Amino acid sequence: MNQQAMSPRRRGLMLGAAATGLAALTQPLAVLAQDASEIVIGGSIPMTGVFAFAGVGINDGIQDYVKIINDAGGIKGRKVKYVPEDTAYKVDVSVAAFKKITSQNKVNVYYGDSTGFAKTINPELERNGNILMAGASFASELNDPKKYPHQFLVGPDYTEMFGILLKHIAKEKPGAKVAFVYSDSEFGRDPIEKSEAAAKQLGLTVAIKIMTAAGSVDVSGEVIKLRRAAPDYTIFHGYILAPIPEFITQGKQQGMKSKWMGTFWTMDSSTVMKMGADGDGFMGVMPYRYYYDTEAAPMLEKIRAMRPEYQSTAYTQGMLAAMLFLESVKRCLDAGKPLTGDAMKAALNSLKDFDTGGLIGVPISIPGNSIPVGRVYKADMKAQKMVPASDWIKL
Amino acid sequence: MRIGTLKESYVADAALFDSRTQHVWLAIAAAALLLFPFMANDYWLYMACLVAINIASSAGLNILTGYTGLVSLGQAAFMGLGAYTVAILQLRWGTPLALNLLAAGVVAMLGGLIVGVPSLRVKGLYLAIVTIAATFIAHFLFANFDFTGGTSGLSMRPARVFGTDLDTSFRLYWLIVPVTVLMLLGAANLFRTRIGRAFIAIRDRDISAEVLGIALLKYKLLSFGLSSFYAGVAGGLFAYFFRVITPESFPLSMSIFFLAAIIVGGMGSTLGSILGAAFMTMVPELLKLVFDLLPGGADLTVFLAPVRLVIFGALIIVFLVFEPLGLAEMWRRTRRFFHLWPFKN
Amino acid sequence: MDMDWGYLFEVSLTSVMGGGLYALAGLAFVMVYKATRVVNLAIGEMLMAGSYLFFTFAAMWALPLWLAIPAAVLASGVLGAVIERTMIRPLLGEPPISAFMVTIGLGSVLVGLVEMIWSADQRRLPDFLPTQAITVGDAFLAPKIFWGAVIASVFITAVLLVFRYWRGGVALRATASDQAAAYAVGINVPRVFSLSWVVSAMLAAVSGIIVGSIGGISSSMGVFGLTVLVVVIVGGLDSVLGALVAGLLVGLVEGLAGAYLGGEYKLLATFIVLVFILMVRPYGLFGTREIERL
Incomplete structure (x- = not known):
């Protein structure tokens, strides 16, 4: 009985509290504190x-x-x-x-x-x-x-990055065998199909395409596959760092003579330097100049x-x-x-x-949605720097 | 249990909302839901829709985990099934929204039944691990089939209802929130029926339940099916909401999110699904607000994502150890306190 | 199709050797399950914690290896004890599902802590395994994989011996087979629980250090734990032998799937093996069949 007498007031109080809460919720965000000319x-x-x-x-x-x-x-x-x-x-x-x-x-x-x-x-x-x-x-x-x-x-875009690398390869070693190693993700698979066609047009052979499982740690099986295909150039895509160093280290241990390449997100100086001594000579496409370029x-x-x-x-x-x-x-x-x-x-x-x-x-110039320009850089582990390995390449 | 409410029949006793106070509150809640879109800005509407979708999916998981006692880490995968169903139906055949959502639920339900079949042989935690396997198998299928658009997924047009494109959060709100409310009512009512009570019996002791004449396999499968139906519909709403779905939209961590939501909210309680999903969805945003208020907040933002992960995990642990019945129980306790005040409860 | 036997042999060799690591991590898992019946979903994250501790000691504090490795392993042991005491012990007597879900939370906490302390960037551990290439006939074997497998088998043997002959090991086995009886003969069961978590965390740290030195470390390396989960389920949750056999088996299946089907099939193949085994032998290859009574 007591409850019956109490409840309307309490209800009112709670309602009030709820309303205040709701108001507080919408209030600060509804304010547009902005100078119109900004x-x-x-x-x-x-x-x-x-x-x-x-x-x-x-x-x-x-x-x-x-x-x-x-x-x-x-x-x-x-x-x-x-x-x-x-x-x-x-x-x-x-x-x-x-x-x-x-x-x-x-x-x-x-x-x-x-x-x-x-x-x-x-x-x-x-x-x-x-x-x-x-x-x-x-x-x-x-x-x-x-x-x-x-x-x-x-x-x-990623396909154009591959295009720049392939163009460089075709110039440096016509008819070379290239391998694509990429991750099983949207990021990794992005340029592969179109780049295979592009390689063919440039007279290059795609010796092998290896897709690695996302987050896989042990790539020794994939390295064996890669070694057997004996590419002259291996392009990695869809990774930041791992498992690229492992591919390079194991590949070199098994006597591979391939040159190793990466795309933009791998190519920051600090990332490449983490590859250690085996990463010396690692190449990749970079559309910008590095901080320390002279x-x-x-x-x-x-x-x-x-x-x-x-x-x-x-x-x-x-x-x-x-x-x-x-x-x-x-x-x-x-x-x-x-x-x-x-x-x-x-x-x-x-x-x-x-x-x-x-x-x-x-x-x-930006004719469409991208800036199809880039340059191939190469890791110099002694100087701990990326040095240019090509001219600026326009597609 | 509320005191001071006299019941004169079993029907009244079994009613979903049994007191006048509750009716008043429900009316207030309904009014708030109706008024909200007109008061809130785009950001809050977006969050409201997201919360509603998460509530729908959590309610489904709660049927399976909270009421039937089977842990699933596949809720995200079932949502994915629903989302892809909606997207494919809309892109290929342009079928209407209501049909698509229903189909999303049914397809996810079939998926759930398939995953539930091993429950014929294995129990409990083994089953949880089968659902992890299901998550990865589903991801593989989404990523490698042509009609699911491969790794880049599918992009949809906005849903069209009565000649209007549902393309803003404001318009989507009127689709998502009513569907979620319907699903919640369904879930709450389920546990007034034989089926729901059978689920609870299985959770409390499955062998005893079998002795009581509950066909274990049938009811476990049913629970799996219902739970994935909810996930499927939620996934369908997700598809209409984001309009881009990729295999990476439904990771294992999303399933863990839903599990966390029902643990924090309260297992075996519809209110728990609501509170938990709403709370867990808002945690990252609340954290952002807190970080903004802290002195030197700008430098601390670097810690935002890890802190979020730690808080997520810690909430799961703390609630399991100290408050296994979750926020719903805390809510009930608070209510009781006010109810009985000034007497001790 | 023309079969390249040399390739098959080379791939199989590498994968089985790689499976040794699964076996070691699987052992860490079984240790906890046997004693406490807790399915530890955070096993991958515990591996990660161990490898990051090693990274801190060896790369950041520049301790010598002979100090850094034991220090990392011991610190992981302490972590294991803390986890047991604060999260698992309070749930004693609760349904196993609760502890299972707690370990999910634990995984999230560990990832968050790692990202907070060391950031989410990928890092490399200092090389400490020999780099001399190893050849078996025509087949190359990556030295890291080979030495990793050697270390794993040394530890597995050590653990098996310890559990055969050491008092603590016997107590653990006794607790595993019958908790009440173990209490009755005066075994301090709660201490056995702690012990199992400590040992498990230490084993996880060892495998974490090896896994990390092979593939680098990152806050997402807990994914490794998913495969470990498959391993222990295929082997039977409470079977040490099962963990060993299944570790090698899963390593092989994964390697072959990767070699002949492609990287995207690796995880899929292991999970299909899992589902298949569960349908055929629900308690794993060597697991104990539980009989339920009312």
């Missing part, structure tokens, strides 16, 4: 998780470039604001970050962290219509302006002045992404166009022989 770079950045080694660099790269621009007075007097959010390299978290950032800011350009995210968010980008996006993915699938009209890749490059000098210690190629990637973002925005503003996804992409595509300040060694 240019906003949003970012789903993998600062933690398996991709953290790159994410941290990417974050610094974007941040530094934004600082350079803002210190110089912004873009046509408009300040640039960078709003990153950690994603731990998970697609659903990354989408949540996108939703959060876009509902709190009027985002103009966005940096995405993975292929999965780029594909998932694409319909949202098209619906939104006011965002230009690039990211950490070089997936060949994204290199399609029809399907991904508001996105671009900050370098060659050829004249005003941007690199600026970076070295800002950050005296080595910066990864992921840093350069982030910086270049920010540079291309803001260049597109600037061209739009110069032409007096509104900052829509279409206009910014058109501005990006209008880049012709654009000078990146030496981040990329040659002037670039």
